Amino acid sequence: MSKGKNVVVLMGGGPTVVINNSLRAIVEACSAYSERFGTVYGAWHGVEGLLREELLNLSAQPKEEIALLRTTPAAGAIGTTRYRLVHEEDLRRIIEVLKAHKIGYFFGIGGNDTQEVCLKVAEAAAAANYELIVVGVPKTIDNDLGDPELRLVDHTPGYGSVARYWAWTLQCLEEENRGSAPADPVLVVQAMGRRIGFIPAASRLADPEREFPLLILFAEAPLPLEEVADHVADLVRRKGRAIVVVSEGFPVGELGARTDSFGHAAFSSAKLSAAQVLATYLNEKGLPSRGLARWQVPGTEQRDAILYTSPVDLKEAYAVGCVAVELAVKGISRVMVTIRRAEESVYRPEFGTVALSEVAGKDRPFPRGWIASSQVDVTDEFIRYARPLLGEDLVSVPIVDGRLRFARLKPIFAEKLLPSYTPAAYRGRR
Amino acid sequence: MSKGKNVVVLMGGGPTVVINNSLRAIVEACSAYSERFGTVYGAWHGVEGLLREELLNLSAQPKEEIALLRTTPAAGAIGTTRYRLVHEEDLRRIIEVLKAHKIGYFFGIGGNDTQEVCLKVAEAAAAANYELIVVGVPKTIDNDLGDPELRLVDHTPGYGSVARYWAWTLQCLEEENRGSAPADPVLVVQAMGRRIGFIPAASRLADPEREFPLLILFAEAPLPLEEVADHVADLVRRKGRAIVVVSEGFPVGELGARTDSFGHAAFSSAKLSAAQVLATYLNEKGLPSRGLARWQVPGTEQRDAILYTSPVDLKEAYAVGCVAVELAVKGISRVMVTIRRAEESVYRPEFGTVALSEVAGKDRPFPRGWIASSQVDVTDEFIRYARPLLGEDLVSVPIVDGRLRFARLKPIFAEKLLPSYTPAAYRGRR
Numbered sequence: 001m002s003k004g005k006n007v008v009v010l011m012g013g014g015p016t017v018v019i020n021n022s023l024r025a026i027v028e029a030c031s032a033y034s035e036r037f038g039t040v041y042g043a044w045h046g047v048e049g050l051l052r053e054e055l056l057n058l059s060a061q062p063k064e065e066i067a068l069l070r071t072t073p074a075a076g077a078i079g080t081t082r083y084r085l086v087h088e089e090d091l092r093r094i095i096e097v098l099k100a101h102k103i104g105y106f107f108g109i110g111g112n113d114t115q116e117v118c119l120k121v122a123e124a125a126a127a128a129n130y131e132l133i134v135v136g137v138p139k140t141i142d143n144d145l146g147d148p149e150l151r152l153v154d155h156t157p158g159y160g161s162v163a164r165y166w167a168w169t170l171q172c173l174e175e176e177n178r179g180s181a182p183a184d185p186v187l188v189v190q191a192m193g194r195r196i197g198f199i200p201a202a203s204r205l206a207d208p209e210r211e212f213p214l215l216i217l218f219a220e221a222p223l224p225l226e227e228v229a230d231h232v233a234d235l236v237r238r239k240g241r242a243i244v245v246v247s248e249g250f251p252v253g254e255l256g257a258r259t260d261s262f263g264h265a266a267f268s269s270a271k272l273s274a275a276q277v278l279a280t281y282l283n284e285k286g287l288p289s290r291g292l293a294r295w296q297v298p299g300t301e302q303r304d305a306i307l308y309t310s311p312v313d314l315k316e317a318y319a320v321g322c323v324a325v326e327l328a329v330k331g332i333s334r335v336m337v338t339i340r341r342a343e344e345s346v347y348r349p350e351f352g353t354v355a356l357s358e359v360a361g362k363d364r365p366f367p368r369g370w371i372a373s374s375q376v377d378v379t380d381e382f383i384r385y386a387r388p389l390l391g392e393d394l395v396s397v398p399i400v401d402g403r404l405r406f407a408r409l410k411p412i413f414a415e416k417l418l419p420s421y422t423p424a425a426y427r428g429r430r
Numbered sequence: 431m432s433k434g435k436n437v438v439v440l441m442g443g444g445p446t447v448v449i450n451n452s453l454r455a456i457v458e459a460c461s462a463y464s465e466r467f468g469t470v471y472g473a474w475h476g477v478e479g480l481l482r483e484e485l486l487n488l489s490a491q492p493k494e495e496i497a498l499l500r501t502t503p504a505a506g507a508i509g510t511t512r513y514r515l516v517h518e519e520d521l522r523r524i525i526e527v528l529k530a531h532k533i534g535y536f537f538g539i540g541g542n543d544t545q546e547v548c549l550k551v552a553e554a555a556a557a558a559n560y561e562l563i564v565v566g567v568p569k570t571i572d573n574d575l576g577d578p579e580l581r582l583v584d585h586t587p588g589y590g591s592v593a594r595y596w597a598w599t600l601q602c603l604e605e606e607n608r609g610s611a612p613a614d615p616v617l618v619v620q621a622m623g624r625r626i627g628f629i630p631a632a633s634r635l636a637d638p639e640r641e642f643p644l645l646i647l648f649a650e651a652p653l654p655l656e657e658v659a660d661h662v663a664d665l666v667r668r669k670g671r672a673i674v675v676v677s678e679g680f681p682v683g684e685l686g687a688r689t690d691s692f693g694h695a696a697f698s699s700a701k702l703s704a705a706q707v708l709a710t711y712l713n714e715k716g717l718p719s720r721g722l723a724r725w726q727v728p729g730t731e732q733r734d735a736i737l738y739t740s741p742v743d744l745k746e747a748y749a750v751g752c753v754a755v756e757l758a759v760k761g762i763s764r765v766m767v768t769i770r771r772a773e774e775s776v777y778r779p780e781f782g783t784v785a786l787s788e789v790a791g792k793d794r795p796f797p798r799g800w801i802a803s804s805q806v807d808v809t810d811e812f813i814r815y816a817r818p819l820l821g822e823d824l825v826s827v828p829i830v831d832g833r834l835r836f837a838r839l840k841p842i843f844a845e846k847l848l849p850s851y852t853p854a855a856y857r858g859r860r
Contacts, residue, residue, distance in 0.1 A: 075609025082613040179505025183512040268724035294698035296729020
């Protein structure tokens with residue numbers, strides 16, 4: 001048995017196609033320091049698994065399955081959660097669980113909400129005089145984690161792949177729309193990103209020369225539907241067709257959206273969506289051509305369709321996991337790993353750190369200067385920023401018997417040592 | 431100059447990811463018989479291009495661009511249409527255009543509506559004593575072209591790739607749903623296919639062992655929403671979560687759907703969709719767990735996301751184009767090329783023909799015996815049928831400067847020789 005303290009990794013929030021490559025990095029890097037680290041556990045469904053003492057033993061998994069995490073999308077391997085850690089009792093429980101399982105290292109992979117979890121756990125450990133190294137690992141498709149100036153955090157793992165999803169999907173939709181314009185002249189497609197424009201913006205990467213009849217509608221740049229219809233009609237008159245990428249947060253009126261535990265609008269569970277409201281408006285108003293506006297609302301495939309993985313993103317997701325372990329080895333705590341951009345002519349990432357307190361719980365906006373003066377496009381500065389994140393090659397995903405071969409972890413859990421516990425937010429409720 | 435008569439190719443209906451590989455096959459095979467065939471034209475947006483005398487010269491394109499049609503999805507290269515050919519005057523005009531451009535060979539790539547166009551043009555040519563070889567090339571993602579027994583037509587090009595889209599997408603969504611179940615226990619995803627179940631059925635190929643908490647709702651197997659909710663609640667109780675694949679044609683009440691020129695419901699332009707009506711119903715009724723049902727409605731990416739191309743489908747799409755040209759060389763007309771399945775232990779396609787009159791304008795249903803007795807799954811017989819169509823490998827799509835490199839045809843059109851013409855259905859209307 002190793003003498004080192006044990007390790008826990010948790011995920012929080014929505015997943016990405018590369019999140020498991022950060023997880024894999026932590027498992028593999030810890031195993032390279034076998035004197036320093038004991039068993040690596042995955043908290044089953046993030047904070048909820050910590051509270052319930054459900055700790056998946058990652059060190060006991062077959063190495064091949066850990067290796068396959070590289071191209072296994074989303075959070076099915078160890079689970080994620082949107083549980084909001086606000087009760088003191090929950091924090092006390094977490095410290096008890098960490099103590100019981102001799103956890104000395106805590107890695108949280110996630111966005112600003114998850115970095116806040118990391119910070120709270122670090123503070124609770126300090127208050128309890130419990131020695132714990134806490135390092136945050138960035139992850140978000142929304143790219144809204146970090147500073148508004150993009151100096152501390154250039155981008156986050158997960159974004160490059162969703163950018164590739166949108167760049168390549170728009171290329172395919174352009175072929176579709178150009179081919180099918182007599183019947184379907186207008187195609188309205190909805191993009192994720194809540195109210196922050198990095199994801200819809202990426203659709204422009206399909207067409208940096210601006211040859212497509214493309215409008216991008218940002219939540220940050222509201223327009224009355226009449227004005228959107230005028231833009232569309234103008235494109236239909238000039239080019240015979242139009243493609244509209246609309247942010248899920250673009251204001252089109254009441255959608256019947258519910259909110260998640262963090263108070264974020266859960267657009268994917270709303271009664272209506274921006275894309276369909278807009279398409280219906282266009283069809284009822286009438287297009288200056290034959291045919292109809294059609295709409296489509298891709299959902300979680302934006303963050304789990306593994307075929308769109310950017311090799312740059314995949315590599316960086318692994319790197320940030322490794323850097324997190326190196327920091328822990330050096331005893332550095334209460335920081336999140338960051339990706340900055342070297343000031344060179346060719347894109348090169350540099351890895352650094354930022355204090356958890358600087359990123360915890362804070363959304364960063366899409367830079368206003370990157371929305372074009374037309375309000376329905378991005379500027380070239382955004383294209384220069386985002387283009388390198390797409391990478392060049394297809395990522396090879398193992399295929400066995402006609403299906404994608406994803407990692408299959410075994411349900412090897414740590415023995416429970418404490419009385420069972422119901423997370424505070426779940427008491428007295430279903 | 432070649433002495434052979436000229437050739438026209440047209441597309442009709444919705445595209446597929448492999449439709450252009452049939453087009454490429456026709457161009458390349460015709461060029462191999464340079465004594466027999468003259469110039470190959472693409473009718474620009476199908477029948478509409480024929481009527482308007484808009485004929486794209488495919489023989490004059492760079493060979494590399496024709497080669498790139500292999501992995502260029504959808505119908506942007508020569509365009510498609512849903513124009514309905516019902517006016518005698520339109521047919522007379524088509525014969526005039528064919529005569530003016532010395533067209534002796536007519537290839538129509540499409541589904542049953544397009545095969546009907548082929549038949550009508552063949553009949554009009556015969557009535558006008560105009561010598562014309564007409565060969566249909568099958569294409570449809572819906573797999574609803576052919577005989578209900580699947581003996582004459584085992585499947586059509588386009589289906590294998592949409593089947594792969596659903597198999598692999600469901601695998602990714604399973605990772606998503608398993609990982610995110612505490613917040614999003616129920617994921618409702620809508621599949622194309624109008625009222626015919628081949629597409630939603632393919633989602634089962636993700637999980638032939640039936641380990642996923644998957645329900646498939648077929649338009650052919652209507653269930654009251656209460657009963658669907660019971661199925662979902664049962665899965666949520668037993669497995670903590672559920673994934674529902676719902677056909678766009680599954681009856682859930684009024685959607686505000688419009689119809690296209692053929693009278694088919696245009697679900698993608700409807701005010702509501704089956705997936706969201708179902709998700710809203712589940713959320714209002716309440717799940718037996720925390721969290722919400724979320725919905726997503728992928729649209730045309732099902733038929734244009736090139737990364738999901740099945741290599742089996744791609745190869746067969748090319749083959750049917752080549753077979754069509756061989757038939758034309760032999761002077762065989764008024765037939766459609768078919769794919770049958772050799773009666774062997776290992777999948778092997780055989781190419782044959784069927785009279786156009788046997789397939790024109792006829793939808794074939796999804797075999798009732800392939801819907802499981804539960805009504806919310808397929809039988810193993812369907813899995814055995816569809817599995818070989820997925821193929822094994824990723825298709826390599828050229829990537830240049832971070833983007834997919836699709837074919838870019840030059841706008842080289844045949845000189846117009848006739849007075850201009852407005853398609854009959856478009857007169858007196860916008």
